[in-house]
Amino acid sequence: MAKNLLIVESPAKAKTIEGYLGKDFMVKSSYGHIRDLVKTDDAIDVLNNFTQKYEVPADKKAVVSELKKLAKEADVVWLASDEDREGEAISWHLFETLGLKEDKTKRIVFHEITKPAILRAIDNPRKIDYNLVNAQQARRVLDRLVGFELSPVLWKKVKPSLSAGRVQSVAVRLIVEREREINKFKTTAAYKVVAIFSTGKQKELFRADLSERFDTEAEATEFLQACKNAAYKIESLETRPAKRSPAPPFTTSTLQQEASRKLGFSVSRTMTVAQKLYESGKITYMRTDSVNLSETALDAASNEINKAYGNQYHQLRKFKTKSAGAQEAHEAIRPTYFDQHSIEGDNSEKRLYELIWKRAIASQMSEARFEKTTAKIGISTRAEQFIANGEVMKFDGFLKVYIESTDEDQDVNLDDESGNAILPPLSKGQDLKAQEITATERFSRPPARYTEASLVKKLEELGIGRPSTYAPTISTVQNRGYVVKEDREGKSRTYCVFSLKNGEINKDTKTEITGAEKAKLFPTDIGAVVNDFLIQYFKGIVDYHFTANVEKEFDEIAHGLKEWTEMLKSFYSPFHQEVENTIQTAEKARGERDLGIDPASGKKVSVRIGRFGPFVQIGEADDEEKPRYASLRSGQMIETISLEDALELFNLPKKVGAFEDKDMTVAIGRFGPYIRHNSAFYSLPKDVDPHSVTEEQAIEIIKNKRIKDAEKLIKTFDEDPAVKVLNGRWGPYIEYGKQNVKIPKGKEAKDLTFEEVKALAEAAEKEPKKKGGRFAKKKG
DNA sequence: CAGTGAGCGAGCTTCCGCTTGACTT
Numbered sequence: 001m002a003k004n005l006l007i008v009e010s011p012a013k014a015k016t017i018e019g020y021l022g023k024d025f026m027v028k029s030s031y032g033h034i035r036d037l038v039k040t041d042d043a044i045d046v047l048n049n050f051t052q053k054y055e056v057p058a059d060k061k062a063v064v065s066e067l068k069k070l071a072k073e074a075d076v077v078w079l080a081s082d083e084d085r086e087g088e089a090i091s092w093h094l095f096e097t098l099g100l101k102e103d104k105t106k107r108i109v110f111h112e113i114t115k116p117a118i119l120r121a122i123d124n125p126r127k128i129d130y131n132l133v134n135a136q137q138a139r140r141v142l143d144r145l146v147g148f149e150l151s152p153v154l155w156k157k158v159k160p161s162l163s164a165g166r167v168q169s170v171a172v173r174l175i176v177e178r179e180r181e182i183n184k185f186k187t188t189a190a191y192k193v194v195a196i197f198s199t200g201k202q203k204e205l206f207r208a209d210l211s212e213r214f215d216t217e218a219e220a221t222e223f224l225q226a227c228k229n230a231a232y233k234i235e236s237l238e239t240r241p242a243k244r245s246p247a248p249p250f251t252t253s254t255l256q257q258e259a260s261r262k263l264g265f266s267v268s269r270t271m272t273v274a275q276k277l278y279e280s281g282k283i284t285y286m287r288t289d290s291v292n293l294s295e296t297a298l299d300a301a302s303n304e305i306n307k308a309y310g311n312q313y314h315q316l317r318k319f320k321t322k323s324a325g326a327q328e329a330h331e332a333i334r335p336t337y338f339d340q341h342s343i344e345g346d347n348s349e350k351r352l353y354e355l356i357w358k359r360a361i362a363s364q365m366s367e368a369r370f371e372k373t374t375a376k377i378g379i380s381t382r383a384e385q386f387i388a389n390g391e392v393m394k395f396d397g398f399l400k401v402y403i404e405s406t407d408e409d410q411d412v413n414l415d416d417e418s419g420n421a422i423l424p425p426l427s428k429g430q431d432l433k434a435q436e437i438t439a440t441e442r443f444s445r446p447p448a449r450y451t452e453a454s455l456v457k458k459l460e461e462l463g464i465g466r467p468s469t470y471a472p473t474i475s476t477v478q479n480r481g482y483v484v485k486e487d488r489e490g491k492s493r494t495y496c497v498f499s500l501k502n503g504e505i506n507k508d509t510k511t512e513i514t515g516a517e518k519a520k521l522f523p524t525d526i527g528a529v530v531n532d533f534l535i536q537y538f539k540g541i542v543d544y545h546f547t548a549n550v551e552k553e554f555d556e557i558a559h560g561l562k563e564w565t566e567m568l569k570s571f572y573s574p575f576h577q578e579v580e581n582t583i584q585t586a587e588k589a590r591g592e593r594d595l596g597i598d599p600a601s602g603k604k605v606s607v608r609i610g611r612f613g614p615f616v617q618i619g620e621a622d623d624e625e626k627p628r629y630a631s632l633r634s635g636q637m638i639e640t641i642s643l644e645d646a647l648e649l650f651n652l653p654k655k656v657g658a659f660e661d662k663d664m665t666v667a668i669g670r671f672g673p674y675i676r677h678n679s680a681f682y683s684l685p686k687d688v689d690p691h692s693v694t695e696e697q698a699i700e701i702i703k704n705k706r707i708k709d710a711e712k713l714i715k716t717f718d719e720d721p722a723v724k725v726l727n728g729r730w731g732p733y734i735e736y737g738k739q740n741v742k743i744p745k746g747k748e749a750k751d752l753t754f755e756e757v758k759a760l761a762e763a764a765e766k767e768p769k770k771k772g773g774r775f776a777k778k779k780g
Numbered sequence: 781c782a783g784t785g786a787g788c789g790a791g792c793t794t795c796c797g798c799t800t801g802a803c804t805t
Contacts, residue, residue: 009799032799039794059800086798140796147795154794161793168795275800287798468797480794610785617785629785653783667782674782681782726805733805740805 002026005074007067007094009081012279013113017080020115021122026074028067030081034060035093037144046572049565050141056097064097071098076106078122083109084327085558089136092128112294112331113284135558138567142166142550145572146541149579150534157582158530158589159609163480166550167465167473169534169542172482174458175450176523176531183640185446189495191220191439195386197232197377197432204424205435208377208388213442217496220439223382224500230381232432242370242391246362246398248291248319249332252467253460255286255356260453261405263351266519267452268471273352274333281336282343283356287467288330289460291319293360297334301364304338309400315366325463325551334360362402369395375426390423407454434500441495449520452485464547482527488635490516525614525638529591537582541575595643605646607638614638616646633668648691657695664698666690677702717754725749725757736761 004025008014011029018027035054037043045051056064071077077100079091091107094100106125110117143166150164193210214220250258252271259270274286293301298316305314321328335357343353370391377386393399450458456470465473477483490513497508523531534542550571556562592608595616603619612631619627630649632641653667653676662678673690675682675698682705684690688697714725714732724735725743732749734741734757741761743749 011800030799033797034799036797037795082798090798136797143796145795149794151794155792163794165795279800466797468799472796476795612782612784615785627785631782631784676783683782735805742805 003075004078005067005070005076006078006080009087009090010285012281013285016113016281017118020118025078026070028070029063030067030090030094031060031063033086033090033093034064034067035097037140041148044141044144046145046576050137050568050572052137052141054093067094068098071100074104076104078125079105079107079128080109080121082329083111084329085132085136085139085554087329088129088132089140092130092133095128111290111292111329112296114294114296116296117294131560132558134564135554138557138564139550139554141568142571145568145575149576150538150541153537153579153582153586154530154533157586158533159526161480162526162530163476164530164534164538164541166541166547167459167469168476168480168482169531170462170464170544170547171455171459171473171477172523172527173531173535173542173544174455175477175483175521176528178447178450179523179528180639182446182449187446188444189441190215190444191217191498192442193220193223193437193439195377195437196435197386197388198435199424199426199430200433201424206388206390206423207421208375208386211385211387214439217441217498221498221505223384224437224439224498224505226381227379227434227437227500228503228505230379230434232380232386232434233378234375234426234428234430234432235378235385236376237373237426237428238375239371239373241394242372243367244370244397244399245367246317246365246402247359247404248317249293249334249360249363250356251289251291251323251332252287253289253323253456253470255333256456256470257453258359258405259352259355260451261407262355263348265348265352267456267474269348270352271471273348274356276345276349277343277353277356280345282340282345282353283336284332284334285330286333288328288333289321289323289326289467290328290330291321291332292328293318293334293363294331297331297338297360298364300338301361305361305365307339308341309365313365313397313400315364315397317364319363323460323463324548325460325466332360358402359404362398365398365401366395368393368397368399373423373426375423377432388423390421392422407448407451436499436501438497438499440497443493443495443514449517449522451520455521462544462547463551477527481524482530484522484524485519486517486522486635487519488515488517488522490514523637525591525609525632528637528639529589529609532591533586533589537586538578591638593638595641595646598647600647605643607632607641607646609638616641616649618647618650631668633673652690654691656693656698659695659699659702664695664702666693666698675701714749715752717757719754723754723757725752734761 002023002025006017006021006025006027007030008017008027009030009032011031014027014029018025021027035056038053038055043053079094081087081090095105107128108121108125110121147163147165151162154162154164190213192213195208195210196205197208198205214223255274256267256270259265260267265273271286274283277283278286302314302316333356335353338361341357343350345353370393373390375388377388379385448454452474455474459465459470478485492511493514494509494511497510499506499508540546553562553567557564557567590608592606595605595607597603598605598618601618603623605616605618607614607616614632616630616632617627619625621627628650632638633649636645649668653665656664656666658664659677664675664677666673666675666684668690673684675684682701684693684701712726714727716724726733726735732743734743736757743752743760
């Protein structure tokens, strides 16, 4: 039996460390926290110094009983959870739950999983830091109090099953407020002028931008007129060195951002793939806020750079974290072995690994050096100048392996073509010819909608959330129906281009698509209503700085400067009072908005949230004639829908013809337009306008749907035609009434008899639905 | 899913932060 039991949080980490230590050590994992507050409302006794009731959740019982047994047999138990607030609390919970003895327990910490770091830690054990534990308890209790007192207020005043919390409610607020900024944004147009100059020599053409823009068409054309007979001359020429340095190695948040931009991964996909890489020993821990690399890693990176690129490419760098809330219990995310430039695995694993490898290697490489040239070109007839920028790379440095992208790279930005071109040899005073000068109408752009990754970036800047919660938070706000991730089609708009060529000015009108969005976060009506409600009644909680402020107090607790129960008391009593007041005084929030009067009937038109989502109502409940209702379509919101668009929703359902002796009607449901035929539903393809569907189109759509359904169908039964055996995404299944039943292995779907199908369905109904893990998806 | 939108009311929902597999129509 091992004399020493060492407990870490992650099983993959346990395996690695066991390899570093001798057979005297058994290394086990707690799988994160082993206890949590009970799920009920009596988890915290607020009248009695916030005394907490903890329990070991069902899925942790086995871990705890195994650890308990091993701890009893060991001479010394080493608590080696992470060195941060949560890690310290895990050690304390282990100490309490496993019934450890003070004199047989040692607390150790390390920030990197390397042999010297582990051995050093074992040589320097300490005691559990109860100040840090108290800071964690304050954090945990505050989050529970906020979440479990606010959410029920929403159930009463808005809608059941909603939720609010310190983190999620701010995430929703960011998205709601960004959407409103976009809605109220006023686009302005200006003319941007670009010239193509030639030196006179063959093929020596380059581009230069005018230093100013023109607000009106008249000013732009006046400028081009003046250019007709102008002479151009280089008035100044400046060349200066420039350099660019590599970014630090990845943290969770920067990995999520870069994987989103470069690989198109969602935040959760990045984490799933990274988890696989971590478990197979290819990268270090993937939930980290640290940009630090271990000495071992710095050496390995240095060796690899010298070997692969030469030592002029190596530059030792130590990065400091910029994010305020960082706890830095781990290293930055880096490859375990720098000499592995790529790995075996599936495609996404390979790509993510390469991204991590490149970023980590580049962070230890020398800067890239450039020579930047700026030429200012005078116009004989005008005061403005054209400016040409050129850039020549003198030494590639870290750019040999890695170019960091930015959010702006994703947007199509026609204004941003300037910069890095190569200029021909130029000299001061040189005369130039203008081949072509164009003045193009360009529009100002509203702030960008959040992507999952840019929301994570913003949350991290505000110090809200932790590496382990960024991905789950994004799921939560979507599962609650506060936010949707969607593509939206853009609108086309026209713009003018004036060009001066061969002494003539031509006007051209072009069209472009604007406002198209891909995988962006949009608020829903319920998200907006909940947000406004929280801002009205709980301004302090949804304040962008609330987390940062309480974090300061948690830090004081951690340093022994503040009593954790005192901190909670001064927070809780005014907060609880607000909760009580709100329950007493607040009206039910339905997000109602009046749109005006329906010209056809003279009745009031309003929009609000109902049981089935947002809808328009014409007329009022106490009118003699009943009000008429229609659901809003996806993409329409209460706060932005126009009277015209709202009335348009009532032009349907509409008969479009008949097929097989039954009428076909087109209508718009919550999930978009559809055709109803013989009590069946057929969704309209996205490119078909529901208001102008023809009979032929409708028949075509119905036929296509039937063909697709027939392809899925394996068999039906004479005994009950509603029962079907179908081919699904994960193999064959039975559709029996409202439930779908999986077909057990070893059964051929096409050989099933009706009796067998019935038996399977009934067995499935009796069997209580297996619950997934603690993280199984819940229905939204 | 989609057509609806009254009202009653039992019983339920909910937080953030550590961790992995189990699970999916």
